Amino acid sequence: MMANVANCKKCGTLFLQTSKRDICDKCFEAQNKMLSEINTFVITSPEETIPIEVILQKFNLTKDEFEAFYLAGKFVKIGQKVTFVCSKCGKTVPIANKTNFICNSCAKKLQNEI
Ligand SMILES: [Zn+2]
Ligand SMILES: [Zn+2]
Incomplete structure (x- = not known):
């Protein structure tokens, strides 16, 4: 099997x-x-909780990048401490209780509407 040579998605090398x-x-x-x-x-x-924006800004990450890492299981330990504001109801919830940056209860409501 031949090894693949690829361009790095980040730096292009x-x-x-x-x-x-x-x-x-x-x-x-x-x-x-x-x-x-x-x-x-x-x-x-x-702090008891930390808004996700603080982390995005401090570590120069986009929400999508954060989400990808989160889904890859990189933030399991901090899932209850980092919070975001639900784009539907405006409630502040831990990232562990969310789907696509909508809180669980709004996600459920959306599912019921479909
Ligand atoms: Zn690279
Ligand atoms: Zn909500």
Whole structure:
């Protein structure tokens, strides 16, 4: 089997793709470092809850990137402490209780409407 050479999705560098990962080793390492920094930041914060915007701004992430990491299971430990505002009802809820940045109760309501 031939190894695949691919362009890193983050920095554009050519790299040897040995797994499904679409970023190079350097970016992957940087990403892991950032993820553990986010977890540490949230866990060690004296605040009871932290709005997601604070994290997006501090770590220069988009909501979509955060969502992707979240779905990949990277923020399990901080899911109850990081909060977002439901785009439907405006309630502040932990990210652990959400689907697509809508709170669980609004998500349920939407499902019932379909
Ligand atoms: Zn890269
Ligand atoms: Zn809601």
